[in-house]
Amino acid sequence: xxxxxxxxxxxxxxxxxxxxxxxxxxxxxxxxxxxxxxxxxxxxxxxxxxxxxxxxxxxxxxxxxxxxxxxxxxxxxxxxxxxxxxxxxxxxxxxxxxxxxxxxxxxxxxxxxxxxxxxxxxxxxxxxxxxxxxxxxxxxxxxxxxxxxxxxxxxxxxxxxxxxxxxxxxxxxxxxxxxxxxxxxxxxxxxxxxxxxxxxxxxxxxxxxxxxxxxxxxxxxxxxxxxxxxxxxxxxxxxxxxxxxxxxxxxxxxxxxxxxxxxxxxxxxxxxxxxxxxxxxxxxxxxxxxxxxxxxxxxxxxxxxxxxxxxxxxxxxxxxxxxxxxxxxxxxxxxxxxxxxxxxxxxxxxxxxxxxxxxxxxxxxxxxxxxxxxxxxxxxxxxxxxxxxxxxxxxxxxxxxxxxxxxxxxxxxxxxxxxxxxxx
Amino acid sequence: xxxxxxxxxxxxxxxxxxxxxxxxxxxxxxxxxxxxxxxxxxxxxxxxxxxxxxxxxxxxxxxxxxxxxxxxxxxxxxxxxxxxxxxxxx
Numbered sequence: 266x267x268x269x270x271x272x273x274x275x276x277x278x279x280x281x282x283x284x285x286x287x288x289x290x291x292x293x294x295x296x297x298x299x300x301x302x303x304x305x306x307x308x309x310x311x312x313x314x315x316x317x318x319x320x321x322x323x324x325x326x327x328x329x330x331x332x333x334x335x336x337x338x339x340x341x342x343x344x345x346x347x348x349x350x351x352x353x354x355x356x357x358x359x360x361x362x363x364x365x366x367x368x369x370x371x372x373x374x375x376x377x378x379x380x381x382x383x384x385x386x387x388x389x390x391x392x393x394x395x396x397x398x399x400x401x402x403x404x405x406x407x408x409x410x411x412x413x414x415x416x417x418x419x420x421x422x423x424x425x426x427x428x429x430x431x432x433x434x435x436x437x438x439x440x441x442x443x444x445x446x447x448x449x450x451x452x453x454x455x456x457x458x459x460x461x462x463x464x465x466x467x468x469x470x471x472x473x474x475x476x477x478x479x480x481x482x483x484x485x486x487x488x489x490x491x492x493x494x495x496x497x498x499x500x501x502x503x504x505x506x507x508x509x510x511x512x513x514x515x516x517x518x519x520x521x522x523x524x525x526x527x528x529x530x531x532x533x534x535x536x537x538x539x540x541x542x543x544x545x546x547x548x549x550x551x552x553x554x555x556x557x558x559x560x561x562x563x564x565x566x567x568x569x570x571x572x573x574x575x576x577x578x579x580x581x582x583x584x585x586x587x588x589x590x591x592x593x594x595x596x597x598x599x600x601x602x603x604x605x606x607x608x609x610x611x612x613x614x615x616x617x618x619x620x621x622x623x624x625x626x627x628x629x630x631x632x633x634x635x636x637x638x639x640x641x642x643x644x645x646x647x648x649x650x651x652x653x654x655x656x657x658x659x660x661x662x663x664x665x666x667x668x669x670x671x672x673x674x675x676x677x678x679x680x681x682x683x684x685x686x687x688x689x
Numbered sequence: 690x691x692x693x694x695x696x697x698x699x700x701x702x703x704x705x706x707x708x709x710x711x712x713x714x715x716x717x718x719x720x721x722x723x724x725x726x727x728x729x730x731x732x733x734x735x736x737x738x739x740x741x742x743x744x745x746x747x748x749x750x751x752x753x754x755x756x757x758x759x760x761x762x763x764x765x766x767x768x769x770x771x772x773x774x775x776x777x778x779x
Contacts, residue, residue, distance in 0.1 A: 290699070295743070295775050296744075449778070457778075469779060
């Protein structure tokens with residue numbers, strides 16, 4: 266690495282260095298690029314104490330991210346709660362369960378706020394005026410919101426059948442939305458072609474190596490919030506497969522810096538059964554991915570040809586972890602279980618994670634006494650249609666005390682006859 | 690019969706800047722052979738040492754990932770083939 270560079274792009278396969286430029290794959294061998302860092306330099310500049318003194322947002326890890334010399338760090342994204350989950354732990358038979366809750370990430374309530382925050386610093390540095398992305402919804406929201414704030418024009422490509430809340434939650438920021446008659450993989454392929462032709466900053470195409478590094482902050486935060494300690498296991502939802510590999514990278518970096526004790530953390534991936542190319546590969550003990558045509562209510566995870574599928578499967582298998590997948594009814598059960606036990610309303614992807622974790626505990630792949638973190642990556646208010654018809658709509662009663670007393674009597678009567686029925 | 694191949698910009702330094710290539714290939718195998726013999730510099734980027742399509746090369750026939758059509762899929766006259774190095778997204 267040239268001495269003037271704190272970080273640069275390097276091919277994941279042939280290791281050719283590419284400096285810093287808006288490209289996502291090696292121009293020699295066409296494999297994906299990864300950001301690598303000058304650790305000798307970084308080690309001198311950062312300490313745990315210094316990090317602890319900084320504001321609680323993702324910029325506190327600035328030395329560990331690919332940020333230009335000058336960037337706007339005024340958006341307080343990241344540093345979401347790591348909550349102990351005792352009641353969900355009881356339900357899953359875990360004595361040390363935590364939730365990394367990106368359902369409340371600022372500003373658009375998903376972990377995509379992290380990656381976009383990093384990507385837009387580079388979009389500005391490279392001089393793009395239009396920022397763009399292919400999205401299953403959460404990324405669309407994050408790009409639209411942050412582009413509005415930072416003064417970029419945003420043009421967002423989505424599959425036509427996206428949840429209405431995610432479409433509205435993109436348009437409200439003034440972003441141009443292009444609905445594509447096809448699934449996410451069609452949208453994604455089209456965006457690769459557009460990025461090849463137009464000089465736009467596609468956060469998850471030509472800016473992707475930088476963008477993806479933002480996901481590392483989930484890993485840094487988990488370690489810091491556990492008191493600079495690594496968990497035994499993490500359970501991570503997988504769409505393109507990038508997040509799980511970046512949490513792994515973050516833990517490895519923290520070990521390298523001496524911020525945490527070395528530990529072999531097991532990585533567990535979660536997918537929807539209706540779109541499970543990575544979990545199928547893991548279950549077959551392979552890294553190679555066979556693409557699928559997605560058919561699931563977890564539309565934020567519906568990527569049939571995952572860009573980092575190969576690396577995600579390799580990370581999981583190399584860590585001694587596993588992958589599980591969840592059917593649509595199991596996803597909804599996972600959402601309601603999390604809501605009823607921990608008071609957290611997650612979107613379908615979180616339901617996937619909870620339902621997969623439940624299986625992993627039941628199979629004994631995760632043990633009760635180990636410290637386990639479930640990554641909850643999105644907010645349930647964006648996918649309420651997944652719960653349509655789940656709850657009865659009560660008949661209204663008149664605004665009279667007597668009517669309420671009658672209501673109570675009826676409710677108790679039906680509850681007690683139901684319990685009698687159950688005991689017979 | 691002929692098929693039209695769209696060549697992405699990253700490949701064009703191996704194709705004398707050609708952005709399209711029309712050939713009479715009838716399936717994936719003959720297409721890669723035809724591309725490799727017309728553009729020898731591109732050839733090593735298409736298949737690995739075992740002769741398999743390179744992991745990060747994505748091939749689409751009229752918007753469909755060729756892996757869904759099967760590697761023995763027979764092209765039809767006028768099929769449009771798109772090469773995408775290293776799919777991104779996610």
